[in-house]
Amino acid sequence: MIKDFSKYTDYIIEQAQALLAIDSPSGYGKEVTEYLLAELQKIGVPARRTVKGGVLAEFGGRDREDAVLLEAHCDTLGAMVHEIKTNGRLKAVNIGGMMAANAEAENCRILTRTGKIYEGTCQLADASVHVNGDYGKTERTWDTVEIVIDEPVSSKEETGALGIMPGDYICFEPRTRVTKSGYIKSRFLDDKLSSAILLGFARYLKEECLEPERMIYAHFTIYEEVGHGGSGPCPAGVTEAWSVDMGCVGQGLQCTEREVSICAKDSGGPYNYEVVSRMVRAAQQNNIGFAVDIYPHYGSDVEATLRAGADVRHGLIGPGVYASHGYERSHRDGVENTLKLLAACLTENEA
Structure with a gap:
């Protein structure tokens, strides 16, 4: 050797x-x-x-x-579109052991069946601390977080018109970094x-x-x-x-x-x-x-x-x-x- x-x-x-x-x-x-x-x-x-x-x-x-x-x-790990909500945002379901608490505030990509890719962010529903008084008390689950799409949509119909549908993959940003000290950090x-x-x-x-x-x-x-x-x-x-x-x-x-x-x-x-x-x-x-x-x-x-x-x-x-x-x-x-x-x-x- x-x-x-x-x-x-x-x-x-x-x-x-x-x-x-x-x-x-x-x-x-x-x-x-x-x-x-x-x-x-x-x-x-x-x-x-x-x-x-x-x-x-x-x-x-x-x-x-x-x-x-x-x-x-x-x-x-990752997620899929479970449902398009009435406000145009996405309810997700996890793939594997992806935890909602770890996905919160992470950038993501939605991969449609037509080949179009849209960017978004996983956020707690009603994520503004200055608005939501229960922000810190809310348990992070896939029922309490949502995918906010970076497109001007505010209804189920507008999001559907983008070609997004249930079953589309949601891929989270890995944020890979290699430090000078030799550490490798990434999802x-x-x-x-x-x-x-x-x-x-x-x-x-x-x-x-x-x-x-x-x-x-x-x-x-x-x-x-x-x-x-x-x-x-x-x-x-x-x-x-x-x-x-x-x-x-x-x-x-x-x-x-x-x-x-x-x-x-x-x-x-x-x-x-x-x-x-x-x-x-x-x-x-x-x-x-x-x-x-x-x-x-x-x-x-x-x-x-x-x-x-x-x-x-x-x-x-x-x-x-x-x-x-x-x-x-x-x-x-x-x-x-x-x-x-x-x-x-x-x-x-x-x-």
């Missing part, structure tokens, strides 16, 4: 910024998967779009009968940051001319946030499936944004003991910054793979991410440690 991963970390952060700039709430994946397919082609990795809409890539390797499937999702680091890590791992394998002992596949899914992303194709010969997703940072957990998190258990139960133990040993032997944690309110793509009937061992790793499903924060060190762990576990024979 090489000692200096900095150029691959730089590439990952660049790719994360590019992916975060593409709207892709669960189920709306054509643009982001087109980007992934083009980038994988540049790297020299064979890839195809699945029937379900994700991307399945072959990173290479010799043994196809003991293969590894890496899974990262490029879909995000939807879950899981576009790890999708970028898989791109970086693919580039690492190609540029370092590594052919792993075990065949490595990668599946970029587009329905993880609604629970069935990883239930898509599991190639023949796969014996292990690993989610590369966000690592949790919060009270009661050891991981920080600067480490790779190895999950021992989440809401779906424990991860495979052999796989987790191997990950821990690889991190220890290669001086990789890591933490082992239990995630109390979490589910991953790989659990959907298991529920779909795949007979595989499973694991979950990812860079530490704080404020999950809100305005999230990670760090380039967590990115690099995740990449190093993938390299240590899957190219150990090449070191």
